[in-house]
Structures are given as C-alpha cells and as structure tokens.
Amino acid sequence: MKKATNTxxxxxxxxxxxxxxxxxxxxxxxxxxxxxxxxxxxxxxxxAGAARFKGYRAEEIIGKHFSCFYPxxxxxxxxxxxxxxxxxxxGGFENEGWRVRKDGKRFWANVIISAxxxxxxxxxxxxxVTRDLTERKQAEEQIQQQSxxxxxxxxxVMQVWQGVxxxxxxxxxDSQRTQQFMERLLNRIVETNSPVALVDIMGVPTVxxxxxxxxIETISAVRLLGAQVVLTGVRPAIAQTLVHLGxxxxxxxxxxxLSAGLQVALDILNLKVVRKDDSR
Amino acid sequence: MNEPHQGEFRITSENxxxxxxKVVRDAATTLGFGITDVTRIVTAASELTRNIYHYAKxxxxxxxxxxxxxxxxxxxxxxxSGPGIAxxxxxxxxxFSTGKGLGMGLPGAKRLMDELVIESTxxxxxxxxxxxxxxx
Amino acid sequence: MALESISVIKLRDLLLVTVPxxxxxxxxxxxxxxxxxxxxxxxxxxxxxxxxxxQTLDSFFARTVAETVQMVALMGxxxxxxxxxxxxxxxxxxxxxxxxxxxxxxDVDRALDLLNAAPSGARRV
Numbered sequence: 345m346k347k348a349t350n351t352x353x354x355x356x357x358x359x360x361x362x363x364x365x366x367x368x369x370x371x372x373x374x375x376x377x378x379x380x381x382x383x384x385x386x387x388x389x390x391x392a393g394a395a396r397f398k399g400y401r402a403e404e405i406i407g408k409h410f411s412c413f414y415p416x417x418x419x420x421x422x423x424x425x426x427x428x429x430x431x432x433x434x435g436g437f438e439n440e441g442w443r444v445r446k447d448g449k450r451f452w453a454n455v456i457i458s459a460x461x462x463x464x465x466x467x468x469x470x471x472x473v474t475r476d477l478t479e480r481k482q483a484e485e486q487i488q489q490q491s492x493x494x495x496x497x498x499x500x501v502m503q504v505w506q507g508v509x510x511x512x513x514x515x516x517x518d519s520q521r522t523q524q525f526m527e528r529l530l531n532r533i534v535e536t537n538s539p540v541a542l543v544d545i546m547g548v549p550t551v552x553x554x555x556x557x558x559x560i561e562t563i564s565a566v567r568l569l570g571a572q573v574v575l576t577g578v579r580p581a582i583a584q585t586l587v588h589l590g591x592x593x594x595x596x597x598x599x600x601x602l603s604a605g606l607q608v609a610l611d612i613l614n615l616k617v618v619r620k621d622d623s624r
Numbered sequence: 625m626n627e628p629h630q631g632e633f634r635i636t637s638e639n640x641x642x643x644x645x646k647v648v649r650d651a652a653t654t655l656g657f658g659i660t661d662v663t664r665i666v667t668a669a670s671e672l673t674r675n676i677y678h679y680a681k682x683x684x685x686x687x688x689x690x691x692x693x694x695x696x697x698x699x700x701x702x703x704x705s706g707p708g709i710a711x712x713x714x715x716x717x718x719x720f721s722t723g724k725g726l727g728m729g730l731p732g733a734k735r736l737m738d739e740l741v742i743e744s745t746x747x748x749x750x751x752x753x754x755x756x757x758x759x760x
Numbered sequence: 761m762a763l764e765s766i767s768v769i770k771l772r773d774l775l776l777v778t779v780p781x782x783x784x785x786x787x788x789x790x791x792x793x794x795x796x797x798x799x800x801x802x803x804x805x806x807x808x809x810x811x812x813x814x815q816t817l818d819s820f821f822a823r824t825v826a827e828t829v830q831m832v833a834l835m836g837x838x839x840x841x842x843x844x845x846x847x848x849x850x851x852x853x854x855x856x857x858x859x860x861x862x863x864x865x866x867d868v869d870r871a872l873d874l875l876n877a878a879p880s881g882a883r884r885v
Contacts, residue, residue, distance in 0.1 A: 442693070442694065526853075531846045533846075538866075561853055564853050570864040570871075638784070645782060660846070664854070671819060674785075674818070732856070735856075
C-alpha cells in the first residue's frame with residue numbers, strides 16, 4: 345500500500361475532505377445505492393448505485409415515495425412506513441428483504457435507514473444505504489437445498505423384502521433431522537405396506553437423552569401405523585449409555601446387529617430362509 | 625388468483641369445530657404447506673376451536689397469511705369472551721385438565737405450531753394466537 | 761343425522777366400522793354408541809376401526825377411541841385401529857396422544873388377520 349505523499353501546496357485532508365468531493369464520492373459510488381428521503385419518505389436525492397440497482401434515472405424518481413421499491417405484499421402490510429418509524433425512533437434501522445426494480449425484477453437488499461436531524465433535533469429526512477445481496481442470497485439458498493438433499497441421502501429407507509424396510513441412521517439426530525426421518529420412514533412403511541421396520545443405529549456416534557427421546561417418539565409413531573420397529577446396531581457403548589441415562593426401552597425390540605434384526609423380522613412375518621437343495 | 629389471504633369464522637355451535645377445520649385446511653393447503661404440516665395446523669385449530677366452544681360457548685377465529693422477508697406463514701387467532709383462564713401457566717402444562725378431559729388443547733397446540741401467544745383475563749375472555757411458518 | 765353416517769358391519773364374530781374422513785364430535789360420540797350396541801347384539805369378540813380416510817385425529821377423537829376400546833374390552837372384545845395415515849401418526853405422536861390398549865394394523869386385512877390369530881399367537885404392538 346502506497347503511503348500518501350504530502351503535497352507542499354495543499355494537504356490531502358483539505359482536498360479530500362471538502363463537501364464537494366464528498367458529494368462526488370457518494371454520487372459516483374456504483375456498488376451502494378445511497379439516497380436521501382424527506383421526512384415523509386419521498387426520494388430527495390439519487391446516486392449512481394441507486395440508478396444501477398433500482399433501474400430509475402434521477403429525473404424520473406425524485407419526488408416519488410420510496411415505497412415503490414417494495415414488493416406489493418410488503419406495501420400492503422405497511423412495511424415501508426414501519427421502517428421509517430423505526431429509524432426515526434431509534435435513529436437507525438437495518439434490515440434485509442426483497443426490493444423491486446423499475447422493470448419489476450426483484451433483488452435481495454441489505455438496507456440501512458438513518459434518521460437525519462439538525463442541531464435542534466428536528467427530523468430533516470432519512471438517508472438510505474442499500475446493498476444488492478442477491479448473489480449471496482442465492483448461494484445461501486443453494487446451500488440450504490443441498491443440505492436438505494444431503495440429509496435425505498443420509499437417511500434412506502429401503503425395502504429389503506416384502507414387509508420389511510431398513511433405515512440405517514448415520515450421524516447424530518437433531519430435532520429437525522428426526523422430524524424428516526420420521527416422516528420419511530412412516531411414508532415408506534405405508535407405501536410398501538411393511539409391518540416391520542429395522543432402524544439401524546450402528547452409525548449414530550453417541551446417544552444422549554434427546555436422541556433417545558427422538559428415537560422413542562419415532563417408534564411410537566410407527567406403532568400407531570400398525571407396524572413395529574426393531575432397533576438394531578446397538579453397540580456396547582450405546583447399550584451402556586442408555587442404561588446409565590436411565591432410558592426405558594422396554595417394549596422396544598433391540599438387537600446388536602442388523603442381521604440379528606433381520607432374523608427377528610422374518611420371525612414376525614412367519615418367514616424362513618431355506619437353503620436350496622443340491623439334488624433339485 | 626386473487627384470493628383474500630385472510631378471513632374470519634364465527635364459532636357458535638359444536639358443528640363449527642369441523643367447519644373451522646375445513647376452513648383452516650383450505651387456507652394452509654393454499655399457502656403451500658405439506659400434508660403433515662397441514663395436519664398439524666388443522667389439529668391445533670381443532671383443539672383451540674373446541675376450547676372456545678366448550679368454555680366460552682361462542683367466539684371467533686381469524687386467519688391470515690403472513691409474509692416476512694422471504695418466509696410465508698399462517699396465523700390463526702382465537703378470541704372469546706368466556707370465563708378466561710386464571711392460571712395460564714398451569715393450563716399450558718401437559719395433562720392439566722379442568723375435569724371435562726379437555727386438558728390437551730393449549731399444550732397440544734403449542735407443540736404443533738411454531739409460535740403460540742395467549743392472553744387471558746378472568747371474567748373477560750381469552751385470545752390465543754398461533755403461527756406456523758413454511759419450511760423451505 | 762350423525763347416527764346414520766356410521767355403519768357397523770358384522771363379519772362373522774367381528775365388527776368392522778369405517779370412520780368417515782372428517783367426523784364431527786356428534787358422529788364420533790355416535791360411533792361409540794353404535795359400536796357398543798353392536799357388541800351386545802352380536803356378542804362380537806373383536807372390533808376393527810378403519811381410519812384409513814381420517815385426516816384429523818385430535819384429542820377428542822383420541823380420547824373417545826381410547827374410551828371405546830376400554831368399553832369394548834369390558835364387553836369381551838379386542839379392538840384394532842387400522843390404516844392410520846402417516847401424517848396423522850406424526851401429528852398424534854407429537855401431540856402425545858395414545859389410543860389406549862388398542863392394537864394397530866396397517867390395513868383392514870391385517871387387522872382381521874390379527875384378530876383371527878390364536879390368542880397366544882396374537883402380536884401386541
């Protein structure tokens with residue numbers, strides 16, 4: 345970074361600090377929409393950034409009420425007025441939300457509205473600084489969508505035989521994941537008409553009271569449908585934790601391995617695996 | 625499709641409980657809630673409507689769609705001029721019953737919805753507001 | 761009017777009741793009445809409640825069903841709730857509702873199998 349050199353004739357502070365150059369700065373800034381509103385919310389000034397984000401030229405927007413930048417449902421709910429009120433009351437107000445361009449297209453904006461008062465405290469108007477964060481919002485939504493898909497991939501429910509579905513759980517179970525898992529498990533049970541569901545927890549690292557509660561809730565819901573759950577993959581460490589936590593799993597069938605659980609499922613369905621005779 | 629995103633439904637008879645469920649089911653489905661969330665919302669509405677009918681004999685249910693930033697939600701308000709609830713905290717505890725076996729309404733609705741706000745004055749009435757947001 | 765909408769079918773020594781999609785409180789209470797009358801009339805040993813079209817299971821419905829199950833048991837019968845749909849099961853569980861000592865089955869066929877199985881072989885879920 346270059347050091348500012350002192351020009352002998354004029355100090356840089358004087359040149360850059362003048363009101364004229366400040367106005368040039370604000371007007372020329374293309375990445376931020378910086379506008380002024382009068383106390384009633386009508387547009388009083390415009391800059392290059394505002395023209396860029398919102399699509400209006402200065403001549404066609406000055407004097408109009410700033411609620412034209414908001415989507416209709418926001419205007420119906422009185423959002424623009426509420427934001428001005430909040431800014432006037434607190435001195436400033438920051439928010440993120442959808443705004444509308446001149447051509448009707450929406451963009452996701454970060455908005456800071458500040459109340460401008462003169463020395464005796466009377467309200468002169470508002471300054472409004474807006475940033476276009478649409479790209480960031482789209483990236484966030486994509487991540488959310490991908491997380492959702494990852495969650496679905498990591499809790500598959502597969503039908504392995506007529507009447508038996510298997511759901512291997514990998515990772516920890518928070519409230520949201522349990523909810524999604526429960527819905528998916530129940531729907532598959534109904535779809536496949538399977539009276540037995542093997543829920544394998546070999547891949548669940550630890551079980552705390554909350555996780556156990558979620559599992560018990562899931563098992564209760566499956567019972568209401570008319571099916572039953574066999575909890576499989578109960579490792580020694582998990583067995584110890586469950587007993588130490590005093591979690592009551594009586595009435596719930598459990599096995600240490602998935603294959604042992606499958607044997608239970610076959611018993612319930614009155615099925616038997618028979619070796620094909622060599623002589624046939 | 626310019627349907628009104630809000631409405632009102634008066635509760636005066638036992639039959640209105642099932643009517644209220646239908647109204648709420650339509651509203652929730654139109655807003656785009658999935659079938660499980662629709663079931664939750666309708667069940668919560670059923671509990672709260674029944675509370676109005678049994679405790680206050682009459683009341684009103686308002687419903688409206690919510691729009692906050694990019695989230696969509698449904699808000700239901702249940703108002704009555706009934707006897708009111710003396711101990712709101714106790715009423716919110718699971719299993720508390722006033723004898724008619726009607727204890728599940730408030731705690732149940734709270735579990736099924738995202739938000740529940742209740743205001744009650746003995747002798748004047750009760751207002752319960754519940755909201756559920758569409759999960760993206 | 762409510763009494764007419766509930767039909768109780770006799771299948772040998774079992775009773776089958778198909779519950780309508782969104783029954784009002786009067787209908788639910790009438791269901792209990794009709795079931796108990798039929799239990800006495802036919803000396804049935806079991807009841808299948810087909811709830812496969814029921815869209816809402818609130819606390820009143822659940823309580824009435826639980827009561828009915830107890831009453832049927834006192835009259836010598838077992839009850840099976842058949843065909844609860846997934847979203848109702850999720851909601852009922854979240855609400856903490858129980859259906860008393862009722863058995864459950866994925867559909868009416870399985871419910872009948874359950875009741876026809878020998879008592880020692882019957883599976884309690």
